[in-house]
Amino acid sequence: MTGSWHELTLIVNEVPLRTTVPARRLLSDCLRHDLGLTGTHVGCEHGVCGACTVLVDGVPMRSCLLLAVSVDGQAITTVEGLAGPDGELSAVQQAFQDCHGLQCGFCTPGFLTTITAGLIGCPDPTADDAREMIGGNLCRCTGYLNIVAAVLRAAELTRARSGEVADAAVDSGQVP
Amino acid sequence: MKPSAFDYRRPEQLDEAIDLLGELGPDAKVLAGGQSLLPLLSMRLAAPKHLLDINRIAQLDFVSCGADGVRVGALARHAALERDAGARAVQPLLSAALAMVAHPTIRNRGTTVGSIVHADPAAEMPAVLCLLGGSITAMSTNGQRIICASEFFLGPLESALWESELAVEAFFPALPPQSGTAFAEISRRHGDYAVCGVAGLVTLDDDLRISVARAGYLSVSATPLVLDLTDAVSGRTFDGDLSAAGGLASAAVDPEPDIHATADYRRHLVGVLTNRVIVGAAHRAAREITGNGATQALPMPGAQP
Numbered sequence: 001m002t003g004s005w006h007e008l009t010l011i012v013n014e015v016p017l018r019t020t021v022p023a024r025r026l027l028s029d030c031l032r033h034d035l036g037l038t039g040t041h042v043g044c045e046h047g048v049c050g051a052c053t054v055l056v057d058g059v060p061m062r063s064c065l066l067l068a069v070s071v072d073g074q075a076i077t078t079v080e081g082l083a084g085p086d087g088e089l090s091a092v093q094q095a096f097q098d099c100h101g102l103q104c105g106f107c108t109p110g111f112l113t114t115i116t117a118g119l120i121g122c123p124d125p126t127a128d129d130a131r132e133m134i135g136g137n138l139c140r141c142t143g144y145l146n147i148v149a150a151v152l153r154a155a156e157l158t159r160a161r162s163g164e165v166a167d168a169a170v171d172s173g174q175v176p
Numbered sequence: 177m178k179p180s181a182f183d184y185r186r187p188e189q190l191d192e193a194i195d196l197l198g199e200l201g202p203d204a205k206v207l208a209g210g211q212s213l214l215p216l217l218s219m220r221l222a223a224p225k226h227l228l229d230i231n232r233i234a235q236l237d238f239v240s241c242g243a244d245g246v247r248v249g250a251l252a253r254h255a256a257l258e259r260d261a262g263a264r265a266v267q268p269l270l271s272a273a274l275a276m277v278a279h280p281t282i283r284n285r286g287t288t289v290g291s292i293v294h295a296d297p298a299a300e301m302p303a304v305l306c307l308l309g310g311s312i313t314a315m316s317t318n319g320q321r322i323i324c325a326s327e328f329f330l331g332p333l334e335s336a337l338w339e340s341e342l343a344v345e346a347f348f349p350a351l352p353p354q355s356g357t358a359f360a361e362i363s364r365r366h367g368d369y370a371v372c373g374v375a376g377l378v379t380l381d382d383d384l385r386i387s388v389a390r391a392g393y394l395s396v397s398a399t400p401l402v403l404d405l406t407d408a409v410s411g412r413t414f415d416g417d418l419s420a421a422g423g424l425a426s427a428a429v430d431p432e433p434d435i436h437a438t439a440d441y442r443r444h445l446v447g448v449l450t451n452r453v454i455v456g457a458a459h460r461a462a463r464e465i466t467g468n469g470a471t472q473a474l475p476m477p478g479a480q481p
Contacts, residue, residue, distance in 0.1 A: 023182055024179040061281060
């Protein structure tokens with residue numbers, strides 16, 4: 001028995017991608033094997049480690065605990081979609097670099113996606129908020145201190161960048 | 177770590193789903209959030225021939241609050257129920273317990289009804305449903321029936337649902353007047369299954385003395401356990417010595433040992449956590465009665481660990 005096969009469209013990092021997968025294909029494997037996006041890492045494959053976290057319609061979810069066919073038509077953001085079109089690091093990515101928030105980097109894609117969404121709901125986190133935000137992600141290198149620092153730094157950078165955007169808008173006369 | 181092959185169906189209407197379930201019967205498994213089912217499939221502890229995905233049935237995605245309690249549709253995510261301001265007001269125990277369900281990322285996808293139907297004895301929401309005396313509404317081609325929480329959990333991972341039935345709704349009764357609730361659990365790591373967890377409900381009389389004290393337990397028995405602790409603390413003031421509750425509870429449980437905790441340690445936790453939630457719930461009840469007056473300045477000892 002091979003099970004049913006399904007043609008589906010995933011809007012991955014704002015690009016619609018079509019593929020055909022067996023029903024049992026996990027979203028994590030679909031992204032990596034069918035769509036060639038290997039930035040999403042697969043650690044424990046049962047929802048404990050958080051390495052495979054992606055955003056589904058902007059909400060962090062474990063891609064190893066989703067069937068690809070189940071999210072047909074939905075918007076998926078992977079780590080490949082975080083940087084700007086010109087390759088400029090996102091605020092969270094820049095903060096990880098600034099604070100040395102990674103060593104081997106295996107867990108990093110899951111942290112980056114989780115924190116990117118987390119800062120939208122909690123734009124001015126305390127250190128406790130930061131720990132709660134990353135409570136579902138395992139890192140075996142850093143001991144988390146630098147990751148917590150990176151969350152706080154990312155919030156700072158996000159504020160600074162939105163300030164720059166606002167300043168630029170004022171300079172260009174778009175807003176008074 | 178990959179699921180075995182299965183056929184996948186994704187109905188968009190409730191009656192279509194119920195017909196399909198009736199047709200496919202014992203070979204089918206319902207997929208809601210899948211945060212417990214997908215690991216079971218990946219580890220091949222379960223290998224259904226058909227998976228019936230209910231994620232597109234919009235009419236099951238609701239949280240509705242009334243004076244009598246909170247109704248939660250089969251597609252309402254834990255996170256949605258946790259954030260729902262109406263649910264918080266009608267039954268504050270829900271958000272207190274949901275904050276302990278796995279991690280936020282899991283709660284974004286996992287559903288409360290799915291967790292209850294999964295009937296894991298280490299899960300929070302089955303114990304909450306039992307303590308509050310809630311119910312599950314199930315539908316099949318034969319019609320609808322309402323199953324009381326006390327009759328719903330038959331054993332570990334085993335519920336009273338028939339193979340042809342879909343659980344469509346959970347009902348959590350409202351907080352009774354002059355009452356308070358609290359939830360506490362101990363786990364080895366943040367977000368892990370609890371070694372022991374306790375939900376408490378206390379009702380006070382007009383003199384702020386305890387008239388009802390009950391607690392619901394997870395991870396101490398094969399199905400959620402509810403103990404009536406009223407005899408131990410009845411008539412005592414809300415801020416008096418309530419430790420007899422923990423004593424009664426730890427004598428009443430018969431936990432199993434496993435790799436996470438010995439039976440003795442679990443029994444010890446039952447006593448300690450019972451006292452925390454009973455004290456916490458009693459203080460909340462007092463605050464409810466006095467309207468944030470005299471008791472507001474009082475600490476809430478151990479309402480959360």
